[in-house]
Amino acid sequence: MSTTTDTRVANPPGADPGEAAPRRKVKPSMSGRAPQDTPAGKWTYLLLGLTFLLSIYPIYWMFVIATSTDAALAEIPPKFLPGGEFMKNLDEVFSLQDVYFAESLVNSLIVSTVVTVSVLFFCSVAGFAFAKLRFRGSRILMVMVVLTLTVPNQLGIVALYILMGYLPGEGGWNGSLLAVIVPGLVSAFGVFYMRQFILGAVPDELIESGRVDGATTMRIYWSIVLPAVRPALAVLGLLTFVGSWNDFQWPLITLGGTDYPTSMVALFDLASGNYVLYRRVLAGAFVATVPLIILLFVGGRQIVRGIMEGAVKS
Amino acid sequence: MRGLSHRLHRFDVKHMPYVLIAPFFILFAIFGLFPLIFNGVVALRTWRLDDPAQDGWAGLANFERLLTDEDFGNALYNTFGIFVLSTVPQLLLALCVAFLLNRRLRGQTWFRVSMLLPYITPLTASTLVFLVVFGRDTGVANWVLSVVGVxxxxxRAGKLQSWVAIATMVNWKWIGYNALLYLSAMQTIPRDIYEASALDGATAWKQLWRITVPMILPVVIFTVVLSTIGGLQLFTEPMLLDSNPASASGGSNGEWQTIAQLIYKVGWKNLNLGYAAAMSWALFLIIVVVAVVNTVLTNRLGGGKR
Structure with missing residues (x-):
C-alpha cells in the first residue's frame, strides 16, 4: 500500500502530519528516537502475541464447540481441537422450525446491503454539497449534522416503535424489514466523514474547471468527486455494513417473534427456549460471524484506516 | 431554448445543494428527531401496547413512579457497577496495547487488523460464547481459575461476579478498537518532542506519562465519552447472559439487569410504553451528566487546562 502517495494526493483529514513531513533520518542512538521509530523488542512482540491470542480465542472456541458433540462442553480441561460435527450441527440449526435461521441470513444480507449502498450514496452527495458547494445556511446545517452525532439513539426507541405502527401498510412497519432498513438509510457520521474527506481530496480548481465546461452539479459529482473519494467510500461502506449486520436491539424490538428476523435476532431465538443446545447455538453464531471475518480479511486495512482517521478528526 | 437552459443552470447552482442534502435531513427528521421529541410526549401519557384505548394524559406520573421504583434503582446500580468495571480497565489496557503498537513493528498492518477481531465479531455471537465460557460447572473461566487454585x-449467582462477567465481554470487545484510536493520536505527536526530552534524559516510561498521554488527551476524552454513552446503554450482554434471554430479567433477582434491559422489559414485556419512554428520558439525562463529569475528570487527571 503506497500510503505516502495516497495521503499526499488525498490528504484526508486524518492524514498524519508526521507522515506528510519528510521523514527524519532515524538516528543511530536508541535514546533520541520517537517511540514509533524505535524497533519493537521481544517483549513487545510477546505481549502483542498474547493480546492476539486473547482476541481470537473466544472466536476459536466458538468454532470448537460448533464442530463438536454435546459432550465437548463437559470436558475438563476444555476441548482444544475442533471436532467433525459442524455440518450435522448446522443442519440442525437450519431445520429448527421456529428460528428461521436460513431466512434470517438472507434478511441480514438484504438489510445490510441496502443500508450500505444507500448510506454511501446519500452521504457522499450530502458530504459533497457541504464540502464544495455554496448555499445559504450550509454552516448551521452542518453544525446540526454534528450535533445529531452525539445523541444516543436508544433515547427515541419507544417513540420510534410507536411511529412505525402508524406508517402505511397492514399493521404498520413493525415486523417488516422496512422498519430496520429505512431508519438506517442515512447516517450523520457518514455525512460528516464524507465531507471531511472531500474537503481534502477534491481541489476546488477541478470543480471550477468542471463548471466552466458547463458541467451540472450531478455531472461534477459523478465524474470528478466520486472517483476521488473511492477510498473513503470503501471505509464507510465496510463500517456501515458491519454496524448494520451486528445491530441487535432495534431489530429485536421490531422483528422479534416474527417470521422475518435478522440473523442477530435469530441467534437470540436460538439461545432462548427450553431446549438450548450450545453446539447448535454456537454453530449458528459462527455462521453469522464468518461473513464479517471475511470482510475483515479482505478490507481490514480500510477498516483500520477508517477508525484511525475518525479518531484524529474528532 | 436559451432561457430554459439558463433557468436550469440557475436552479442547478442555487437549489441543487439543498436537493443533495435533503434526503439526509428528511429521513433524520422522521426517524431520528421526531422520535426524540415524541418520546417526551409518550412519557407523559399512559401508553399501553396491549390496550391502545387506555391511552391518556398521565402528567408527570411516570416520572414520579421512577423515583420510588425499586427495579429502576436496582438497574441504575447495576448499570453503574458494570460501567465502572468495564470502562476503567478497558481504557487503561487500550492505552497499554496502543503503547505496544506504537513501535516499529514487523507485520504492523497485520497486528492492527487483528486487534479488530473482537470489534467485528457480532455482539450476540461473542456474548453467546462468553455465556458458555462463564458456565458454572464446566466453563473455561472456572477452569482457568482452578488452574491457579481458585x-x-x-x-450468575450474585451481583459482583455477574458484573465481572459482563465487564469482561465489554472489555474484550472494545480494547483493541480503543487502542487503535489512541495509536492514531500517538502517531501525530511530533517526533522532535521525544528527541528533545530524550536529550534531557527522560526514560520511555516518563515519556509515556509526560508526553504521550497529555498529547493524546483529546482522544482519551473522546473515548471516555464514547464508552460512557455505550457503557450506560448496555443491552445485548446482560440480555444474553441469562439462561432464558427472552425474560429480560437479568438474573433470577435482577442481579445484572441494566437500565436499557429494564426499558425493554417494561415496554415490550409489560407493555407499558409510557413508562418505558420516561425511563429512556431518565437514562438520557444520566448519560449527559456522566459524560460531562467524566470529561472534566479525565481532563483534570490528564493534566489538561481548565
Missing part, C-alpha cells in the same frame, strides 16, 4: 464461581 474455587469455581457461580457467575
Amino acid at each position: 474455587d469455581a464461581i457461580d457467575w
Whole structure:
C-alpha cells in the first residue's frame, strides 16, 4: 500500500502530519528516537502475541464447540481441537422450525446491503454539497449534522416503535424489514466523514474547471468527486455494513417473534427456549460471524484506516 | 431554448445543494428527531401496547413512579457497577496495547487488523460464547481459575461476579478498537518532542506519562465519552447472559439487569410504553451528566487546562 502517495494526493483529514513531513533520518542512538521509530523488542512482540491470542480465542472456541458433540462442553480441561460435527450441527440449526435461521441470513444480507449502498450514496452527495458547494445556511446545517452525532439513539426507541405502527401498510412497519432498513438509510457520521474527506481530496480548481465546461452539479459529482473519494467510500461502506449486520436491539424490538428476523435476532431465538443446545447455538453464531471475518480479511486495512482517521478528526 | 437552459443552470447552482442534502435531513427528521421529541410526549401519557384505548394524559406520573421504583434503582446500580468495571480497565489496557503498537513493528498492518477481531465479531455471537465460557460447572473461566487454585464461581449467582462477567465481554470487545484510536493520536505527536526530552534524559516510561498521554488527551476524552454513552446503554450482554434471554430479567433477582434491559422489559414485556419512554428520558439525562463529569475528570487527571 503506497500510503505516502495516497495521503499526499488525498490528504484526508486524518492524514498524519508526521507522515506528510519528510521523514527524519532515524538516528543511530536508541535514546533520541520517537517511540514509533524505535524497533519493537521481544517483549513487545510477546505481549502483542498474547493480546492476539486473547482476541481470537473466544472466536476459536466458538468454532470448537460448533464442530463438536454435546459432550465437548463437559470436558475438563476444555476441548482444544475442533471436532467433525459442524455440518450435522448446522443442519440442525437450519431445520429448527421456529428460528428461521436460513431466512434470517438472507434478511441480514438484504438489510445490510441496502443500508450500505444507500448510506454511501446519500452521504457522499450530502458530504459533497457541504464540502464544495455554496448555499445559504450550509454552516448551521452542518453544525446540526454534528450535533445529531452525539445523541444516543436508544433515547427515541419507544417513540420510534410507536411511529412505525402508524406508517402505511397492514399493521404498520413493525415486523417488516422496512422498519430496520429505512431508519438506517442515512447516517450523520457518514455525512460528516464524507465531507471531511472531500474537503481534502477534491481541489476546488477541478470543480471550477468542471463548471466552466458547463458541467451540472450531478455531472461534477459523478465524474470528478466520486472517483476521488473511492477510498473513503470503501471505509464507510465496510463500517456501515458491519454496524448494520451486528445491530441487535432495534431489530429485536421490531422483528422479534416474527417470521422475518435478522440473523442477530435469530441467534437470540436460538439461545432462548427450553431446549438450548450450545453446539447448535454456537454453530449458528459462527455462521453469522464468518461473513464479517471475511470482510475483515479482505478490507481490514480500510477498516483500520477508517477508525484511525475518525479518531484524529474528532 | 436559451432561457430554459439558463433557468436550469440557475436552479442547478442555487437549489441543487439543498436537493443533495435533503434526503439526509428528511429521513433524520422522521426517524431520528421526531422520535426524540415524541418520546417526551409518550412519557407523559399512559401508553399501553396491549390496550391502545387506555391511552391518556398521565402528567408527570411516570416520572414520579421512577423515583420510588425499586427495579429502576436496582438497574441504575447495576448499570453503574458494570460501567465502572468495564470502562476503567478497558481504557487503561487500550492505552497499554496502543503503547505496544506504537513501535516499529514487523507485520504492523497485520497486528492492527487483528486487534479488530473482537470489534467485528457480532455482539450476540461473542456474548453467546462468553455465556458458555462463564458456565458454572464446566466453563473455561472456572477452569482457568482452578488452574491457579481458585474455587469455581457461580457467575450468575450474585451481583459482583455477574458484573465481572459482563465487564469482561465489554472489555474484550472494545480494547483493541480503543487502542487503535489512541495509536492514531500517538502517531501525530511530533517526533522532535521525544528527541528533545530524550536529550534531557527522560526514560520511555516518563515519556509515556509526560508526553504521550497529555498529547493524546483529546482522544482519551473522546473515548471516555464514547464508552460512557455505550457503557450506560448496555443491552445485548446482560440480555444474553441469562439462561432464558427472552425474560429480560437479568438474573433470577435482577442481579445484572441494566437500565436499557429494564426499558425493554417494561415496554415490550409489560407493555407499558409510557413508562418505558420516561425511563429512556431518565437514562438520557444520566448519560449527559456522566459524560460531562467524566470529561472534566479525565481532563483534570490528564493534566489538561481548565
